[in-house]
Amino acid sequence: MSACRKVAVVTGGNRGIGISLVRNLCQTFDGAVYLTARNEERGKKAVQDLKAEGLSPCFHQLDIDSRDSICDFAKYLKETYGGVNVIIANGSVSYEKNSPVPLSEQSEGYIRVNNIGNANLYQALEPLLRQDGRYVIVSSGFGQLSHISEKLRPKFQTDNMSIDQLNCVLNEYVTSTKDGSYKEKGWPGLAKRRLQAGSCSSNQNPCAQSEGQPSSSARERLLSRMDCHRRYQDVSG
Ligand SMILES: NC(=O)c1ccc[n+]([C@@H]2O[C@H](COP(=O)([O-])OP(=O)(O)OC[C@H]3O[C@@H](n4cnc5c(N)ncnc54)[C@H](OP(=O)(O)O)[C@@H]3O)[C@@H](O)[C@H]2O)c1
Numbered sequence: 001m002s003a004c005r006k007v008a009v010v011t012g013g014n015r016g017i018g019i020s021l022v023r024n025l026c027q028t029f030d031g032a033v034y035l036t037a038r039n040e041e042r043g044k045k046a047v048q049d050l051k052a053e054g055l056s057p058c059f060h061q062l063d064i065d066s067r068d069s070i071c072d073f074a075k076y077l078k079e080t081y082g083g084v085n086v087i088i089a090n091g092s093v094s095y096e097k098n099s100p101v102p103l104s105e106q107s108e109g110y111i112r113v114n115n116i117g118n119a120n121l122y123q124a125l126e127p128l129l130r131q132d133g134r135y136v137i138v139s140s141g142f143g144q145l146s147h148i149s150e151k152l153r154p155k156f157q158t159d160n161m162s163i164d165q166l167n168c169v170l171n172e173y174v175t176s177t178k179d180g181s182y183k184e185k186g187w188p189g190l191a192k193r194r195l196q197a198g199s200c201s202s203n204q205n206p207c208a209q210s211e212g213q214p215s216s217s218a219r220e221r222l223l224s225r226m227d228c229h230r231r232y233q234d235v236s237g
Contacts, residue, residue: 006031012091014046026055036062064117074124083130090138107177149186
């Protein structure tokens with residue numbers, strides 16, 4: 001086990017902002033840098049492209065929409081390094097503005113991957129974070145509460161909500177896109193990027209064999225460690 005070696009991980013690292021984060025971490029971070037991707041072929045191709053630039057990222061498959069994939073990766077990090085220093089949760093699904101995919105399918109995909117998937121990832125990897133480690137969630141201005149109606153905002157502006165309750169609220173959004181009531185209920189018509197306000201879900205570590213931590217504790221840790229829009233420079237070195 002390379003227990004002393006520092007490790008940084010980027011999800012959705014095969015393209016877009018993700019590959020730029022990996023490139024910059026390779027240039028500035030003193031440790032192993034993992035480019036992870038849901039698709040092995042695309043991920044390995046991106047690693048090869050960066051190697052052609054003289055950089056040395058490592059690769060591991062990671063699909064945040066799969067609990068098995070998340071657990072495999074958490075196990076790999078624990079067994080290989082004993083912990084992790086930096087996680088940048090960048091991977092997400094998105095649809096073009098004029099996508100032919102029905103809104104009900106888009107909203108389901110968003111919540112399942114961008115919210116629930118990222119929350120599952122957090123709950124699996126946060127216990128591995130080393131002291132002074134950083135867990136960075138790349139979010140979007142579209143996740144601000146100003147993008148939903150005022151009548152819905154109180155649902156998110158509370159400190160007393162468990163992760164499961166929060167998950168229920170997000171599912172209300174998905175349901176409302178299916179029955180067509182989303183507009184009158186104040187939800188957005190276009191589920192653009194992730195709904196940052198609810199980036200958490202179940203109260204259970206997806207890799208835990210027994211009962212997970214209490215919802216409030218997991219949520220508090222998630223929100224306190226959440227560091228939206230933090231620049232990669234802050235976590236390098
Ligand atoms: N671009 C912007 O203007 C902008 C603005 C604000 C915020 N952001 C945020 O920045 C992040 C990256 O944006 P981007 O424009 O670079 O996005 P992008 O080009 O759409 O890339 C998204 C990445 O996430 C990966 N991904 C999708 N589903 C995944 C899954 N289930 N598990 C793991 N990875 C998955 C994609 O893999 P595949 O290649 O396999 O699809 C791809 O590598 C997103 O979180 C986004 O919300 C972007």
